[in-house]
Amino acid sequence: MGTIAIPEPDMGILARRQEIIQNLRKLVPGEGVISDATELVPYETDAFTAYRRVPLAVVLPETTEQVSAVLKYCNKAGLPVIPRGAGTSLAGGAIPQEDAVVIGIAKMSRVLDVDYSNRSARVQAGITNLNVSDHVGPDGFFYAPDPSSQLACTIAGNIGMNSGGAHCLKYGVTTNNLLGVKMVMLDGTVLDVGGEHLDAPGYDLLGLVCGSEGQIGIITEAVVRILPKPEGAQPVLFGFETAESAGACVASIIAAGLVPVAMEFMDKLAIEICEAFAKAGYPMDVEALLIIEVEGSDAEMREQLGKIIEIAKQHGVKTIKESQSAMEAAAIWKGRKSAFGATGRVADYICMDGTIPTGQLPHVLARMTEIIDHYGLRVANVFHAGDGNLHPLILYDVNDPAERQKAEDAGNDILTLCVEVGGCLTGEHGVGIEKRDLMRVQFTEEDLRQQMLVRAVFDPAWQLNPAKVFPLDGRNSGQAA
């Protein structure tokens, strides 16, 4: 077992299990309430699989009204509630506890309205990220945030974690692509925040909801920004003999006023793992690889690429490989986006998500190597180089408790390093339980108390996703103003 605490269940709630399930069935009929021990197992964890707790029950509502009724009931009954999208959180954001009711919104997955002239789409929040893009794709549009799990992850989960992806450098993260939400509060109140128009009339509640990790309400609908697809897009591979020269190349590209739509970094181990899985044609004789994507008309791409190649040469680039076809381009991205899955075939891993000022890249890469060596582990590095969002994958054996502890310790050291150099604990995966106990590395007690007080406006008794984000001790300070 790892060392992250999950609260012991309330025996009083467990004793009322049958009654609770009966009451939930009155609110959501038929197969919408899962209580069978075997059927509950898939909900015991998310993509942070080292921690598991089978929940008391799972409810899968099909309407906002049902979500409202269930939350209202759970509120009155004093039950912990765990909101769940597709369960792809890498930070344990959707891991339940034994006395909790999981409310999953995956059945609410329809597109409700698309208005191309307004570049907006209204969707039920259980729709997957990729399905939004697929729905508007034939008409030449797309939804910009593209987390690697986009095939499975839901818009509700994206909003909860303020998810990013590989193309944030140009298009921003979820909060920059969200126009409105329908949110159900713990007491069952349904709020419409934002809409097809721009900007908030009062306090920016939409901004507050985004990234709140299921702690202030459950999102059932969203209005998202959709964008016209660029005329063309081309990813190009740049291989370097050292990680440092690749990092320096990224900094020079930005300093030259060029903003490619994506700049992704992979180190040698990551290249090997991804190439074996995706056959993307990555160069195998380099220490570091950059995938740089440019977009626009042919002439625009040529001009941008020309300048980028010039800069890469100044940094001693060893290999340059332009994708020659849509298939090759797709393979390049497939390799990168399957980095986590492909690594999972090789070993167990924990995925870090710290962000650093990009100028600190060479220093942080060197220090990370020292940290990993110190614990005698291996790491595969993939990250969004343009925005400094690192994803070191620390490899370990889940069946070896000592090694697992080492992996967690090494991860904590790396994240502490990220904060020390001016960055943060998590760039796009969220705090969840994984980074909860590190929050004091980044924040003072006053910082945390202010956040907890705002949280308490929506959930004063800590019922919504309660074991997440904020350290378990010191929460009383979040109760009263």
Next chain:
Amino acid sequence: MNDLTPNNEAELVSAVQQALSDATPLLVQGNGSRSGLGRTVQSAKTLSTSNLSGITLLEPAEMVFSAKAGTPVSVVKAALAEHGQAMTFEPMDHRQLYGTDSEPTIGAVAAGNISGPRRILAGAARDSLIGVRLVNGKGELIKNGGRVMKNVTGLDLVKLMSGSWGTLGVLSEVTFKVLPKPVHSATLQFSNLADDKAVAALCTAMKSQFEASGTAHLPAGIGGEKAKTLIRLEGFDSQLRYRLDQMTKHLSEFGKAEEIAEAESEILWNSIRDCGPLAEPSGHAIWKISVAPTKGAAFMARFTSKHAAKHYFDWSGGLIWLAIDPEQYADVGDAALRELLAEFGGHATLMRGPLELRSRIDVFHPQSAPVMRITAEIKNTFDPKNIFNPGFMYSGI
């Protein structure tokens, strides 16, 4: 009334703690260039961030800067321009609207979520704001966000601060992400289009791949005799030429486009940004209305069928600047606008109006009962004694 002008964060904390123990309500501001906005604040002292000035971090290779809240926007712009960079959201300058002459500050840009025409393409000020330091109404120094553009650690109080107009805390330092400044820009102008056709043209432009960075419509008699529908494009030389040509073809159904070259185009968009076309006469009330862009023309048609008013559109039709004569309508159209917005969706802010009027009608758009309750409770967590800008946004808030 004596002003408090702390020289550093420690003095700011002391000033707030003193005000807290004396129960002194404070008017929180930068240099006061936007002092014509908001409800009437019953304050005993002004707390100005004007002496908290200076850029504290400028990293062109990371596309980020931090500045103390009282730093003039002009200083920030000049520093970024030296590195060929700019704030993408083109913050509005309110001096023309309010007849003020003090330097707008970067802290107010953050606190007011102040954007301009580029907002339709590049997002609002709040989308570029990535870090804040502030002193809350308990005299505690709080930080949130940081200097990296991807950061989801903890609750996003950065967004909450942006658009709270100093009612939650006094910003001491802000951090924005920036982008390379477009090398060149130019504008396509279509003439004599009616509002509905014009907004359709603007939305068609936004739907294209050519990244229109400004989409506005000035009806006949607003900033010129004939109606002008304006689409700004940007890029390096060949890219801009290509985009102008492609956009002209893309919009051929709306008539022939004239090209307005860079220098003239910049003057035009600065005026659109700053509400220049409606700034005079200065006695007229000014509304800023946000609706779905596609509904902009229909909304205005309904309003002007019963009210005499002047208006123009920005943000592809989604931002309506509206001028009304208070002599003609005692409530400057308040009741009618709110009623229409209930039907159309969106919100309206009274950006300019006589002080008497601003204590009588809602300046910021009225919200539903649950949202008002949340708003009041959030205010209470930051500023439980209500010492910051009391009543600036809503009664008691």
